[in-house]
Amino acid sequence: MITPPRILLCFLVLILTWNTHANTQPQQHAIATAHPLATEAGMAILRKGGNAFDAAVTVSAVLGVVEPYSSGLGGGGFWLLHRANDGKQVMIDGRETAPLAAHRDMYLDKSGEPIPKLSIDGPLAAGIPGAPAALAHIAEQYGVLPLQKTLAPAIKLAREGFMVDAYYRRMASFRLTALRADHTSAQQFLLEHQIPPKNHRLRQPDLANTLQALAESGRDGFYAGEVARKLVTGVRQAGGIWTLQDLQRYQIIERQPLIGQYQNARITSASLPSSGGVVLMQMLNMLGHFDDLDQQNPADRTHLLVETMRRAYQDRARYLGDSDFVDVPLNHLLSPVYAKQQANSIDRYKASISSPMTAGKPEGADTTHFSIIDQQGNRVAATLSINYPFGACFVPPGTGVLLNDEMDDFSIKPGAPNAYGLVGNQANAIEPGKRMLSSMSPTFVETENQVTILGTPGGSRIISMVLLGALEAIKQTPVETWVNTPRFHHQYLPDAIQFEPHALSENTIIQLRSKGHKLKPLNNQYGNMQAIIWNKRTNKMSAASDHRGIGKAVIFPATD
Numbered sequence: 001m002i003t004p005p006r007i008l009l010c011f012l013v014l015i016l017t018w019n020t021h022a023n024t025q026p027q028q029h030a031i032a033t034a035h036p037l038a039t040e041a042g043m044a045i046l047r048k049g050g051n052a053f054d055a056a057v058t059v060s061a062v063l064g065v066v067e068p069y070s071s072g073l074g075g076g077g078f079w080l081l082h083r084a085n086d087g088k089q090v091m092i093d094g095r096e097t098a099p100l101a102a103h104r105d106m107y108l109d110k111s112g113e114p115i116p117k118l119s120i121d122g123p124l125a126a127g128i129p130g131a132p133a134a135l136a137h138i139a140e141q142y143g144v145l146p147l148q149k150t151l152a153p154a155i156k157l158a159r160e161g162f163m164v165d166a167y168y169r170r171m172a173s174f175r176l177t178a179l180r181a182d183h184t185s186a187q188q189f190l191l192e193h194q195i196p197p198k199n200h201r202l203r204q205p206d207l208a209n210t211l212q213a214l215a216e217s218g219r220d221g222f223y224a225g226e227v228a229r230k231l232v233t234g235v236r237q238a239g240g241i242w243t244l245q246d247l248q249r250y251q252i253i254e255r256q257p258l259i260g261q262y263q264n265a266r267i268t269s270a271s272l273p274s275s276g277g278v279v280l281m282q283m284l285n286m287l288g289h290f291d292d293l294d295q296q297n298p299a300d301r302t303h304l305l306v307e308t309m310r311r312a313y314q315d316r317a318r319y320l321g322d323s324d325f326v327d328v329p330l331n332h333l334l335s336p337v338y339a340k341q342q343a344n345s346i347d348r349y350k351a352s353i354s355s356p357m358t359a360g361k362p363e364g365a366d367t368t369h370f371s372i373i374d375q376q377g378n379r380v381a382a383t384l385s386i387n388y389p390f391g392a393c394f395v396p397p398g399t400g401v402l403l404n405d406e407m408d409d410f411s412i413k414p415g416a417p418n419a420y421g422l423v424g425n426q427a428n429a430i431e432p433g434k435r436m437l438s439s440m441s442p443t444f445v446e447t448e449n450q451v452t453i454l455g456t457p458g459g460s461r462i463i464s465m466v467l468l469g470a471l472e473a474i475k476q477t478p479v480e481t482w483v484n485t486p487r488f489h490h491q492y493l494p495d496a497i498q499f500e501p502h503a504l505s506e507n508t509i510i511q512l513r514s515k516g517h518k519l520k521p522l523n524n525q526y527g528n529m530q531a532i533i534w535n536k537r538t539n540k541m542s543a544a545s546d547h548r549g550i551g552k553a554v555i556f557p558a559t560d
């Protein structure tokens, strides 16, 4: 039997080994974001003496300006922070909340059926934004620079404009009808009701003023005063239900991230109201029972991964919701006993069948992720969203703030699929002030020698992408490789393996079919992963921005 002092000794030996071989400070900075202008703005702030948290404020704000289809002040997100000097790890939950006047059946018609698009387009689709409060909080509690400095690049880009690129055009064309339907959105994001041409300079003066108010007055610059009044007036005039009280009472929440272990790695990821960490840990806990995972041929390995995805996503649909409102059986879902039971239910030769609940198909959409590490080792993994591309396609006049359509992430009717085909039930039903369940999964993966920071947009597919990335990071596959490798996904319902072009070979497809899997080849790629690896042994950094997007990853030396 191991006596307590012996355990202590083991820990000491571990710590000593880690310290003798591993560097504690990277002495370099790295940033990976979905847009070059955001990466450059983050670099500039680090060069001006800001830390990773200041850079996160800058990058978040700039992304909201230059990727208006992905995130912004009108949305929310999760910022996973690691502070180097004391090792504090925290998740800033800036998720949107349901307005106080929201109710369970607000998107259903008289016969109880979902009214198409009501939770996607227009002000009724918008939750109360969390991003502005989160930025103010991060700046105050973790940054070293004032918001005036960290928001300056975003204010400048909003005022002076940025060049429209092909990606912007693609996103705008996806949402053209909805953008045209709102006069203010059309003015801000289109040119005479058409998609602006490439290299058109898109200026957002109202947004610049709102950012300025946030820079000058902190959270009150958004949630109180003139901006708040304009937001509420605009929303209500267009049929929405926001009140000033909704804005005043919005609070970010500092939450303990979810921490798990897989092989020799410690995984830190998003806690509820994101399902990301729970689903990720459940999958890893199950996979822990398959020591031979990487000795399998591609079809058998894919099969095992798919079966763990199916089970974890099923629990997502059944049990997960905002734990401040509903009881979520987390201890059970994350227990070793349950993981073993679920792993045992996997037949290596045969696909399980997802018990029926109606489900739709996920569609292409947007959101954004960035990863940052500074020279001291402070880190940020942040996934931010306004949900669908260009969110609700609604801008309250005079604010420049494009509102989210995150209300669609609630389960608007038990079993009815949302925009990503995800189903849910009572745990994720709408309630006033409640946060809608998310899949956003900013994640750290740490082994003795390596720190990985990763995340991606992609709706329901976020969590499976992070799983595939994390498994490769643990195997020490180069970051460029796994960020860009074609991906596959299963989310319980619809009961099919979705996969990007070239993700599965013909032979693998045949073998998976013979096990009973349904396969759904996708025409498009998905995801936009931004990842950084710090090798603590060599003190080398590597970073990658997904080739599916237009982002940029940089590594640069510390200035002093």
Ligand code: DON
Pocket (backbone or CB within 6 Å): 364, 365, 366, 367, 385, 386, 387, 388, 406, 409, 437, 438, 439, 440, 456, 457, 458, 459, 460, 462
């Ligand atoms: O919070 C969520 O899970 C979704 N609103 C994220 C949407 C998303 O990633 C769309 N991106 N492709």
